[in-house]
Amino acid sequence: MTCRHLTGLDPIAARTAGCEECLQIGSTWVHLRLCLSCGHVGCCDSSPHRHATGHFHQTSHPVIASFEPGERWAWCYVDDAELPVPARFEPHLNA
Numbered sequence: 898m899t900c901r902h903l904t905g906l907d908p909i910a911a912r913t914a915g916c917e918e919c920l921q922i923g924s925t926w927v928h929l930r931l932c933l934s935c936g937h938v939g940c941c942d943s944s945p946h947r948h949a950t951g952h953f954h955q956t957s958h959p960v961i962a963s964f965e966p967g968e969r970w971a972w973c974y975v976d977d978a979e980l981p982v983p984a985r986f987e988p989h990l991n992a
């Protein structure tokens with residue numbers, strides 16, 4: 898199966914440097930994930946609040962990428978599959 902959810906998505910800069918919801922409530926996170934649809938930054942499923950997955954359930958934005966320095970992978974919630982990060986998103990990820 899091939900993920901088609903990245904087709905037509907324009908790269909967008911991260912809206913925050915940390916998890917958007919955790920920053921608002923003063924919480925902490927383990928790892929960060931970037932929503933490739935809207936630039937939302939959320940925390941991973943190892944974090945207490947799992948805001949990246951929560952963002953998917955709220956918005957149906959299908960694909961996140963790791964926002965950790967040096968990590969390059971994406972995940973499609975709809976296809977339940979790991980994906981390579983298209984080169985056009987590279988400028989918005991953490992080096």
Ligand SMILES: [Zn+2]
Binds near residue numbers: 902959974975
């Ligand atoms: Zn997909």
Ligand SMILES: [Zn+2]
Binds near residue numbers: 947
């Ligand atoms: Zn969070």
Ligand SMILES: [Zn+2]
Binds near residue numbers: 935956958
């Ligand atoms: Zn989003």
